[in-house]
Amino acid sequence: MTDTARTGALPVEGVPAARVLDEIRALREADRPTHGGRLFAYVYDPGVAGLDELAQAAHAESAHVNGLDPTAFPSLLAMENALVGAAARLLGGGPGTSAPDVVGSVTSGGTESLILAVKAARDARPDLAGPRIVVPVSGHAAFAKAAHYLRVALDPVPVDPVTLRPAAADVAAAIRPETVLVAASAPSYAHGVVDPVAEIAAVAAAAGVRCHVDACFGGWTLPWLRRLGAPVPPFDFAVPGVTSISVDLHKYAYAPKGVSVLLHRDPELRGSQFFAYADWPGYTMVNPVITSTRSGGPITAAYATLRHLGEDGYLRLAAVTRDAVAGLADAVRAVDGLRLLAEPESTVVCFTADDPGLDLFVLVDELTARGWHTQPQLAYAGLPASVHLTVTAAVAPRVAEFGPALAEAVAAARAAGPVVLPPELLALAGSLTPEALTADLIAGLAAGLGLGAGPAPDRMAAVNTLLQAAPVRLRERLLVESVGLLQRPTW
Numbered sequence: 197m198t199d200t201a202r203t204g205a206l207p208v209e210g211v212p213a214a215r216v217l218d219e220i221r222a223l224r225e226a227d228r229p230t231h232g233g234r235l236f237a238y239v240y241d242p243g244v245a246g247l248d249e250l251a252q253a254a255h256a257e258s259a260h261v262n263g264l265d266p267t268a269f270p271s272l273l274a275m276e277n278a279l280v281g282a283a284a285r286l287l288g289g290g291p292g293t294s295a296p297d298v299v300g301s302v303t304s305g306g307t308e309s310l311i312l313a314v315k316a317a318r319d320a321r322p323d324l325a326g327p328r329i330v331v332p333v334s335g336h337a338a339f340a341k342a343a344h345y346l347r348v349a350l351d352p353v354p355v356d357p358v359t360l361r362p363a364a365a366d367v368a369a370a371i372r373p374e375t376v377l378v379a380a381s382a383p384s385y386a387h388g389v390v391d392p393v394a395e396i397a398a399v400a401a402a403a404g405v406r407c408h409v410d411a412c413f414g415g416w417t418l419p420w421l422r423r424l425g426a427p428v429p430p431f432d433f434a435v436p437g438v439t440s441i442s443v444d445l446h447k448y449a450y451a452p453k454g455v456s457v458l459l460h461r462d463p464e465l466r467g468s469q470f471f472a473y474a475d476w477p478g479y480t481m482v483n484p485v486i487t488s489t490r491s492g493g494p495i496t497a498a499y500a501t502l503r504h505l506g507e508d509g510y511l512r513l514a515a516v517t518r519d520a521v522a523g524l525a526d527a528v529r530a531v532d533g534l535r536l537l538a539e540p541e542s543t544v545v546c547f548t549a550d551d552p553g554l555d556l557f558v559l560v561d562e563l564t565a566r567g568w569h570t571q572p573q574l575a576y577a578g579l580p581a582s583v584h585l586t587v588t589a590a591v592a593p594r595v596a597e598f599g600p601a602l603a604e605a606v607a608a609a610r611a612a613g614p615v616v617l618p619p620e621l622l623a624l625a626g627s628l629t630p631e632a633l634t635a636d637l638i639a640g641l642a643a644g645l646g647l648g649a650g651p652a653p654d655r656m657a658a659v660n661t662l663l664q665a666a667p668v669r670l671r672e673r674l675l676v677e678s679v680g681l682l683q684r685p686t687w
């Protein structure tokens with residue numbers, strides 16, 4: 197981006213509004229399609245006419261409202277409390293349930309909700325010098341981020357290679373006197389399987405430890421799928437021992453980005469989540485969540501989305517999504533050499549390849565070339581590489597086209613053959629220590645793989661193959677350095 201006159205953020209002379217919008221639209225043309233059911237990650241599209249316009253108008257109403265002080269902007273507090281109430285009710289809490297005292301906060305996303313669940317658990321045990329959390333390896337990476345940010349040790353629990361779930365006995369064995377939180381997923385992002393929450397919560401409760409259910413992904417679909425008759429196992433506040441649950445409204449509640457809800461079974465459990473500070477000469481500060489100044493936009497847009505869609509809308513969208521998942525799974529089953537890694541039980545389709553002549557990363561590129569954007573997942577701890585599809589309601593009208601496109605892409609991937617990296621590159625990936633990786637070396641590697649400073653190219657198979665060949669810590673360094681190359685100011 198060198199044409200500063202055209203794209204610089206601070207031109208010498210201001211640019212008329214219509215032109216600014218045109219410029220932004222031109223930039224957006226390089227993006228993956230957020231709507232239309234061909235992007236199976238990052239976005240959640242219900243395909244409901246008029247919903248975007250409503251959410252945008254609602255967002256605009258409150259974009260300049262500041263959630264920093266609920267007494268100054270009671271509108272935001274009212275909407276936040278309504279969102280928390282709706283989420284709690286959907287997830288087995290509220291009046292007339294076994295969890296009548298559920299409270300919660302609206303956060304900016306799943307990661308913030310998980311960090312705060314870990315913080316609340318850590319700070320409830322100030323007596324511990326070295327707090328720890330127990331998380332199945334299928335748990336979202338945000339738990340590891342929380343552990344890293346909060347200096348809490350992470351005790352991973354393996355998952356069964358067939359069921360892709362942790363065993364409660366392994367969770368129990370990982371709990372130590374310093375454990376402050378045990379995590380379970382409903383479902384896991386990678387594979388879309390629901391952990392045995394009841395068993396995990398029971399072992400946590402027996403040890404006197406909090407149990408957080410990460411329902412960021414599935415908390416707004418599993419209840420509707422259950423109402424539609426799907427055999428959804430218990431995962432919410434109806435399960436004794438579940439102390440907190442996170443659910444992202446910017447996922448399957450189809451709200452614009454920036455909204456998640458973190459619920460606690462009672463106010464006492466939430467207390468240590470808050471931060472207050474009065475030991476400075478400025479305003480007295482109390483923050484329920486990590487951010488201090490918070491735009492009212494996402495909360496208001498989520499409120500409008502929930503009110504507009506209503507229970508009947510979500511139920512209908514869940515039914516449509518369930519049918520789309522079944523159709524996509526059938527399309528995978530119909531292709532020789534592909535295998536579902538898990539039978540879909542939520543809104544994820546995840547498959548792998550059993551045929552050495554069929555390189556999954558090449559297949560992902562072939563699908564991209566045909567306008568289908570899927571998400572590759574690297575092999576990890578005995579689990580094979582896989583392709584992840586997050587399925588939303590907007591995918592439904594596309595399902596019939598997906599089968600033939602998948603078959604065609606598989607044939608093309610077979611014809612192209614697996615990626616073969618130069619042996620010296622592979623040897624380097626296998627032997628390099630993360631510390632030995634310099635910025636220069638990374639720049640050389642990136643150039644060798646055809647990656648410049650711009651957006652990622654459509655053919656990523658070589659990059660994924662290299663990452664897969666690298667041990668986990670080296671993968672992380674490679675990722676950090678590569679994004680460091682992308683995040684450079686334009687002048």
Ligand SMILES: Cc1ncc(COP(=O)(O)O)c(C=O)c1O
Pocket residue numbers: 304305306307308310336338381383384385410411412413414444456
């Ligand atoms: C299960 C689960 N937890 C947490 C997160 C993190 O959410 P976010 O990306 O909103 O921070 C995700 C995101 O996909 C998720 O699927």
